Amino acid sequence: MTIRQGNALSPRGDSASDGTGESVPSGGSVPSVPVPSGGSVPPVPPVPPVPHTSDAPAGGADAPTVLCVRFRGAGGEAPDGAAYAGLLGMLGAFTPVVEAVGQDGALADVRGALRYFGRDAAGLASVIRVRALALYGVDCVIGAGPNPLLARMAAREAGPGTTVMVGDAAEFLAGRPVAALHGVGTATARALCGYGLDTVDRLAAAPLAVLQRILGARTGREVYEKAHGIDRTRVVPNAAARSVAAERAFPRDELDRDRHRRALLSLAGELGAGMRREGQVCRSLTLTVRYADRTTTTRTRVLSEPTAHSASLTGAAYRLLDALGLQRARVRALALRAEGLVPAERAARQLSFDPADDKARRLEAVADRARAKYGPRAVIPGSLAA
Known part of the structure; x- marks a missing residue:
């Protein structure tokens, strides 16, 4: 059975507790909490356990014990590096078994946390969501399932401020x-x-x-x-990410092809900047289009050479979109995933004799330094500033 649970914040404008006895204003009015410069993050207060009673989660074989958490800012953007590190640390206050997923999410095995805190997965997800809002001004999209496979799929189904729980795998699939x-x-x-x-x-x-x-x-x-809903993989703490992803959800079903391309331009720039910051390049790029009826189309392109160059990623994304031949399709969201990540120093790159390409890469490096100092929107393409 799939259960959709809304945001832990009350929609009536009253307040909700973050699990520590402190109230947080609801209605989506929680302000963004700035992360101090220098990479430091606010200290995460401990989460006190509640007394264990007979109503605590049973922990059966099909009970959700894995959370897939995706972090989203007010505009749907991924958190910056310092905030993301703090969010992972926040999850670590609930369970030590936390695996980073891309640049905007994490898997958390909460098997032990459920019993320690005396909550079920839905209750724990609510506390995580409120705490992320209170400390970082970041909302969470959360999927909960008995294994990473079902938790990831549930998170894909969840909307902003909701948790999708998978109890019966056969019914969900x-x-x-x-x-x-x-x-x-x-x-x-x-x-x-x-x-x-x-x-x-x-x-x-x-x-x-x-x-x-x-x-x-x-x-x-x-x-x-x-x-059959079976996944033998486990959540691996501190595992290096093999792929990174970014997604843009439109405020309404979008028919305008130019808006689709602008979203891809933004996503490719975000992925490229993140990979360059981590000293990585990708071997392939995957585009996922989610339509108004919640169906999806996925296409993958192997790149001619491993790259983190935003212009190369944007061109590949445009070609993937053009290959779909969408005609007035009602698109709800677009997602890009860079896969096959390898360290940049280990990747072979073909020498270019095009001065325009060399100039673009030098400008890209300057823009990266400006973003690191002044924020991710310090330098953006002109079409995105309109």
Whole structure:
């Protein structure tokens, strides 16, 4: 069963507690809390446990014990580096098992925290959301499930200020397209659809041997387990991110193709700046388009060379969008994911004899320094400033 829980802040304008006895004004009026310069973050006060009673979470096999948390600023942007580090530290006050995901999210195994704090996953998610708002002015999109696979998929379904909880995996997965399974790419989904296995419930009904003949022994077993809601991976504390992602949700279903392209320009710039800051480059780029009916289309392009150059990422994103051939599609959100991250010093780069390209890269480095000193919007493309 999927349960949608709204923001812990009351919509009537009263106040809600952050779990420490302090009240926080509701109605979305919590001001952004500035992070002091120098990378320091506000201290995270301890979360006191509540007395354990018989109403505490039971902790059954299907009980949500993994949270996938995505952080969003007031304008839908990802938090800056210092705030993100502080948000990860805030999650660490609840559980030591926290894995950074991209530049705007985290996985948290709260198995032990549920019993220690005497709360269920929904209650813990509410406290996390209010605390993120109070300390950093950042909202959370949270998915909760019994494993990372279902928690990630639940977070994808959640809207701003909500938590989506997955109790029964079969009920949650039923009727979804196979491409909705986290980790199932376009080529795999196309191969399965060619055999009539276009939904997760049809996939789950197929024998393991059939899937292994279609996809191979290893991939067939992985997809078979995913279709049954089984995920053998674990949340790995402090694991290095293998991909980074950014998403833009439109305030209303958007038909304007120019607005789609401006959103991609912003997303590519955000990803590029983040990778350059971390000294990384990506090998491929994935575009996900979410439509008004909540269906999605995903396309991936392998880059000609590993890069973190914003112009190269923007060009690849535009080509992915153009390849979809959307005609007056009602787009609700766009997401870009940079995958195959490797350290920049280990990546081979083709020498360029184009002076314009060299000039663009030098200007990009200057813009990065300006953003680091004055904020992420200190230097932006002119089309985004309009």
